[in-house]
Amino acid sequence: MVKTKRQGRLDYGVLASRYVRAFDDKWLQGGAAPDEPLIGSGDIQSLADLNNSFEVIRAMQVFPFDKQTVVFIIVVTLLPLLPLMLTLISPEDLMKRLIGILL
Incomplete structure (x- = not known):
């Protein structure tokens, strides 16, 4: 490309x-x-x-997708796992981990 x-x-x-x-x-x-x-x-x-x-x-891109598309796919993929995650990790710990990953 x-x-x-x-x-x-x-x-x-x-x-x-x-x-x-x-x-x-x-x-x-x-x-x-x-x-x-x-x-x-x-x-x-x-x-x-x-x-x-x-x-x-x-305007051609090297990849046929952009950062926003990747983030959307990740969120859509992980969203169904959220209830399972909440049974394994407390919501407070999960939020701390997410904030740590994002920041």
Whole structure:
């Protein structure tokens, strides 16, 4: 995943750089035809679409889950064991242990 993300950022970075240079030449440096309207041009939408594609690659994660998902799975897995734990350990000791683990 790391290699794929790195390669995607490189590939899309090169593409985005070329597109932005062409956009700049056309619309900011006066390369557009005088009768070509900026409003309604597909160039701006294409620039936004390219940015969205780049954002997808930038947001890629090494693992297909995050810390919140791991914590949720642990809690959901251990929750049914709570009544059993309370028969083996007093609630006060259990709270002390939990606080010790979390802090």
